[in-house]
Amino acid sequence: MSLFKPLPAYSITARHKTLDLSQPHIMGILNVTPDSFSDGGQFNAVDNAVAHAQEMMATGATIIDIGGESTRPNAQAVATKEEIQRVIPVVKALRQQFGDDIWLSIDTSNPQVIEAAFAAGADIWNDVRALKRAGAAAMAARLDIPVMLMHMRGEPTTMNNLAHYEDVVGEVITELVERTEEVISLGVKRDKIIIDPGFGFAKDYEHHCALLTQLDQLQRLDLPLMFGISRKRFLAQVLNRSHIKSFQDSKAVERDVTSSAASLFALQQGASIIRTHNVAMMQQVVALWQQLTDYKNQNNL
Numbered sequence: 001m002s003l004f005k006p007l008p009a010y011s012i013t014a015r016h017k018t019l020d021l022s023q024p025h026i027m028g029i030l031n032v033t034p035d036s037f038s039d040g041g042q043f044n045a046v047d048n049a050v051a052h053a054q055e056m057m058a059t060g061a062t063i064i065d066i067g068g069e070s071t072r073p074n075a076q077a078v079a080t081k082e083e084i085q086r087v088i089p090v091v092k093a094l095r096q097q098f099g100d101d102i103w104l105s106i107d108t109s110n111p112q113v114i115e116a117a118f119a120a121g122a123d124i125w126n127d128v129r130a131l132k133r134a135g136a137a138a139m140a141a142r143l144d145i146p147v148m149l150m151h152m153r154g155e156p157t158t159m160n161n162l163a164h165y166e167d168v169v170g171e172v173i174t175e176l177v178e179r180t181e182e183v184i185s186l187g188v189k190r191d192k193i194i195i196d197p198g199f200g201f202a203k204d205y206e207h208h209c210a211l212l213t214q215l216d217q218l219q220r221l222d223l224p225l226m227f228g229i230s231r232k233r234f235l236a237q238v239l240n241r242s243h244i245k246s247f248q249d250s251k252a253v254e255r256d257v258t259s260s261a262a263s264l265f266a267l268q269q270g271a272s273i274i275r276t277h278n279v280a281m282m283q284q285v286v287a288l289w290q291q292l293t294d295y296k297n298q299n300n301l
Contacts, residue, residue, distance in 0.1 A: 003268050004293040010224040010272060012146040012192065014123040019062075019103060021224045021272035024286050027063040027105060028056030028279045029230065032086045033070050033078075049090045050097060057102055060283030063124065065275060066090055066117075067107035071128050071156050071201075083113050088120050095121030105148070111139035118143050124194075126226075128152055128201065130179045131188070141187030148226050149183065151176050151198035159202035168207040169214045172197050176221060194224045194273065200232040208234040212262060216269035227266035228275035230259045253277075260285045 010021040019025065032049055053064045068086035069078040078086075091104055105124035106117040111133065114125050123146065130149040131137040140147050151172050153162035165171050176195050184190055197211055197218060208229075218225055229235065231252040238258055239247040256278040263274045264285050276282045295301075 002296075004289070004296045005268075005270075006293060006297065007267075007272050008219065008224070008270055012124075012194065012224065014103070014146055017100060017103070017123070024267055024271075024290065025062045025273045026060050026279055026282050026286065027065050027226070027228075027273050027275040028053070028061035029275060029277050030056070030064050030066045030090070031070070032066060032068050032090055046089050046093050050093050053090075053094055053102070054098075056279040057098070059280035060286070061102075061279045063103040063105050063273065064094065065105040065107050065126055066094075066122075068113070069108065069110075071107075080110055080112050083108065083110060084116050087113060088116055091117050091120040091122050109133050109136065111135045114145070115139060115143070118145055124148065126150075126196075128196075128198070129155075131183050131186075132179075137183045137186035137188055140183070140192075141189075144189070144192065146192045146194065147183070147188060148194045148196050149176065149179055150196035150201065151179075153202040156201075163202045163204050163207060165207060168203065168210050169217050172211065173218060173220060176218070180221065180223070190223075194226050195221055196226045196228065199227070199229040200234065203234075205234060205237045212265055215266055215271065219270050224273070225266075225271045226273040226275060227263060227271035229262045229266075230276040230278070231255045232259075235259060235262065256281050264289060 007022050007024065012019050030049055030053055056064065066087055068083040087106060094104060103124060104122045105126045106114055106122045107126045108114055109127050109129040125140060125145050126148040128150045131140055131147060153159055180193055199208060235255040235258040236250050239250050259276060260281050263282060267274065267289055274282055
């Protein structure tokens with residue numbers, strides 16, 4: 001496999017806009033929660049959230065992913081009203097300040113939240129539960145909104161007990177195919193779907209290694225791919241296994257280099273969207289990969 005193969009020629013549309021996924025896009029994470037594993041409580045206030053989004057845009061983010069409920073293991077559930085109160089003011093503020101200069105994604109599984117967010121100006125639904133909650137697929141079909149379907153087994157409270165696979169790559173592909181077909185049968189258009197293999201969800205160290213080294217196999221689904229591994233526990237396990245003392249028991253914010261390296265491997269295997277906390281670092285990686293890819297193709301190497 002070439003390290004500098006152009007991305008597949010996908011695109012998604014929302015409202016009157018088109019996002020060209022034949023070019024890499026960075027999705028900056030904006031958690032407006034008190035309890036997210038990496039940055040909980042930092043961007044609860046609307047002013048802080050907008051300032052952080054602006055910083056991420058300035059360093060290369062083309063998508064901002066706004067989350068009002070943590071999906072870390074054993075996170076507390078958030079009432080619909082509370083999630084809406086966290087998310088909607090930020091969506092409105094970003095759309096008012098930046099207009100169509102940014103795509104806004106909502107990290108939620110709640111169809112009522114996405115309905116309110118779409119009305120406020122959101123463009124994409126990023127659902128770790130792949131539209132499995134009651135009414136979710138019907139809502140996605142009615143709004144005609146692009147959706148990211150993530151692979152997960154169970155719920156964040158039970159997923160770690162369900163990380164059992166004979167062939168993790170094959171089973172993730174099979175389960176994503178099945179879920180894609182299900183949501184299409186419920187009215188979601190195929191050209192609105194983006195897939196996410198679900199790093200950090202119902203998978204252990206060995207499963208992550210298998211997926212990250214064979215991620216290109218997911219191109220068999222013939223759908224755009226989003227990759228999100230930023231600061232996750234697998235990266236802490238990688239650092240611990242390095243046996244370098246200063247890397248042991250790393251904090252989440254200390255894993256950005258490893259996150260960016262893993263994301264480069266995903267980009268090389270066809271991932272169009274990289275979801276990250278550290279946009280500036282990831283943008284440097286993307287710039288190098290993009291320029292080398294362009295150079296190779298321009299010179300027929």
